[in-house]
Amino acid sequence: MVNLLSVAQILKEKDNIEILTHHYPDGDTLGSAYALCLMLQTMGKNARVITSGTPAQKYDFLKNGVIEQEFEREFVVSVDVAAPSLLGENQAEYEGIIDLCIDHHRINSIVAKEKFVDADSASASEIIFRLSKAMEIALTADMAACIYTGVSTDTGCFRYSNTTPETLRIAAELMEITPDWHRINTVMFEMKSKEKLRLERMVYRTLEYFCDGKGALIYTTLEMQEEAGVPDGELEGLASIPRQIEGVLLGITMKEKEKGIYKVSVRTNENVNAAEFCALFGGGGHNAAAGCTVEGTLEEAKEKLIKAAQEVL
Numbered sequence: 001m002v003n004l005l006s007v008a009q010i011l012k013e014k015d016n017i018e019i020l021t022h023h024y025p026d027g028d029t030l031g032s033a034y035a036l037c038l039m040l041q042t043m044g045k046n047a048r049v050i051t052s053g054t055p056a057q058k059y060d061f062l063k064n065g066v067i068e069q070e071f072e073r074e075f076v077v078s079v080d081v082a083a084p085s086l087l088g089e090n091q092a093e094y095e096g097i098i099d100l101c102i103d104h105h106r107i108n109s110i111v112a113k114e115k116f117v118d119a120d121s122a123s124a125s126e127i128i129f130r131l132s133k134a135m136e137i138a139l140t141a142d143m144a145a146c147i148y149t150g151v152s153t154d155t156g157c158f159r160y161s162n163t164t165p166e167t168l169r170i171a172a173e174l175m176e177i178t179p180d181w182h183r184i185n186t187v188m189f190e191m192k193s194k195e196k197l198r199l200e201r202m203v204y205r206t207l208e209y210f211c212d213g214k215g216a217l218i219y220t221t222l223e224m225q226e227e228a229g230v231p232d233g234e235l236e237g238l239a240s241i242p243r244q245i246e247g248v249l250l251g252i253t254m255k256e257k258e259k260g261i262y263k264v265s266v267r268t269n270e271n272v273n274a275a276e277f278c279a280l281f282g283g284g285g286h287n288a289a290a291g292c293t294v295e296g297t298l299e300e301a302k303e304k305l306i307k308a309a310q311e312v313l
Contacts, residue, residue, distance in 0.1 A: 004127075007116045008134035010100060016046045016074035020098070022081045023052040023088025024263060026236065027188060029080035030055055031150030032102070032124040034062040036079060038143045039132060046071040052088030056233035058187050061180075062149060065142035075099050080124035080150075082284050083109045085293070102127055107275060107284045122162040125150025129170050144177035149184050156240075157189050161288060192237075199228035203238060209248075210306050211313045216242035217302065219254035219262070232257075239265035239289075250277065250309050254294070254301060262294050262301045272312065280308050 002010070011017070019037055021029040033049045040047035046069045076098050081087060082105035084095045101112035104127060106119040121127050125147045132139055132147075139147070151171055155163040158171065175181045192200075202224050209216050218241055225232070235255055242251025249272045253265040264281070266274040267289055274290035281304075283292025294301045 002114050002116055004116060004130060004134050007100065007102065007114070008131060010114060011040065011077075011131075011135065012043070014045075014075040014099075016071045017048075018073045018076050019047065019049045020076065020078040020081060020087060020090060020094060021049065021051050022086040025051050025053060025055045025059075027059065027153030028123045028125055028150040030059050030062050031146045031148075031153070032079045032128045034066060035125065035128050035143050035146035035150070036077070036102075036131070038065055038140070038146065039128075039135065039137050041067055041069075042137060042140075043135075050090060050094075052090045054231075054233050056231075056236065058191075059149075062146050064145070065140065077102065078110060078112065079128070080104070081110055082107065083282075084111070085282065102131075105275075105285060106287075107279070109284075120164075122160075122164060122167045123150050123154035125154070126167065126170055129174070139174075139177050141178045141180070144174045145180045145184065148174040148178060148181050149188065152181075152185060153188055157185055162286065193230075193234065195229040196234055196237075199224060199230045199235075200238070200241075202228060203241065207242070211250075211310055213247045214249045214313050215252070215306070215309045216245055216248045216250075217252040217254070217306065218242055219256070219298065219302070221256045221298065222259070225256075239267055243267035243269060250274075250313060252305050252309065254298075254305070256298070260295055260297065262296075262298075264292050264294050264301075264305065266290050266292075277308065277312055281305075 019033045021033045037047045077100045078098050079102050098112040101110045101115040103117045104121040104124050108117050129147050203218050206219050239253040249269050251267045254262045257263050268274040275285045278290035278292040281292035
C-alpha cells in the first residue's frame with residue numbers, strides 16, 4: 001500500500017493513462033475519474049476515462065474541458081472500484097493489468113501493482129482532492145465541479161453518516177472555486193423527469209416488508225423500465241426509498257439489468273452492516289450502503305435476499 005505522495009509521484013512519471021470507473025457509474029466514480037483526467041491533461045499527459053455501462057445524461061457536464069485523445073495505453077488507474085466484478089463489461093480486458101488502484105471502500109479486492117485505499121474518506125473524490133494538493137495542481141472550475149459532484153453524491157448531499165468535518169471543509173473550498181455547486185445539488189438531488197416519477201409510482205407498489213418491518217424490499221424490472229420510458233442510467237435514487245421508512249433497518253432495492261440478473265443496492269440504518277450483507281453475494285461497499293448482483297427469476301432472487309436478510313436481522 002502506497003501513500004498519497006507516492007501516488008502523486010507515480011502519476012507524475014507516467015503517461016498514456018487510462019482511468020477506469022465502476023459499472024453502473026455514479027457521481028463519485030465519474031467525478032473522481034474526470035477530475036483526475038483533467039488534472040493529468042493539465043500536466044500535458046495523455047489521459048482518458050473508460051466507463052462501464054452508459055452514464056446518466058445528467059453527468060455529461062463532468063466531461064467539460066476534457067480533451068478526447070488517441071493513444072496506446074501504458075498505465076491503468078481504477079478509481080472507486082472495490083472489486084474486479086465491479087469493472088462490469090471491462091473486467092475481461094482489465095482485470096489483472098491495473099497499475100494503480102485508488103479507492104475508499106474498506107474492503108477492496110482489486111489486484112493492482114500499487115494501491116491507495118483510504119476508508120476514512122467519504123468518497124473517492126475526496127482522495128482526488130487531496131491528490132491535487134500532493135501533485136501541486138491548482139484546481140480549475142471544471143475540476144472542482146467534478147470533485148464536488150463526487151463528494152456530494154456519495155454523502156447524500158452531506159446527510160449520510162460518512163460525512164466528516166474534513167468533508168465539509170473540502171466542499172467549502174470547492175464551492176469557492178466552482179460557481180456550479182448549487183446547480184449540481186439541484187440536478188443530483190431534486191430534479192426528476194416525468195418518466196422517473198412514473199417509474200417511482202410503480203416501484204412503491206412493489207414494496208414489501210419482512211422481519212416485522214425491520215426489512216423492506218422494492219424492485220424494478222425491465223418491463224417496468226420500458227413502460228415508464230426510463231433509460232438504464234436514470235435509476236439512481238431508488239435505493240434510498242426503503243431506508244427512509246420508519247423502523248426499517250435493512251432496505252433492499254433490486255434492479256433487473258438483464259433477464260435473470262438483478263443489481264442489488266442495500267441501504268441500512270443503525271448497526272446493520274450493508275457491506276457484510278452484500279459480501280454474502282460476492283459484493284461489497286460501505287457499512288450503510290453496498291451492492292451486489294443476484295441471479296435467478298424475480299421470485300428466486302427475492303427469496304435469496306430475504307432469507308439472508310432474515311438471518312442478518
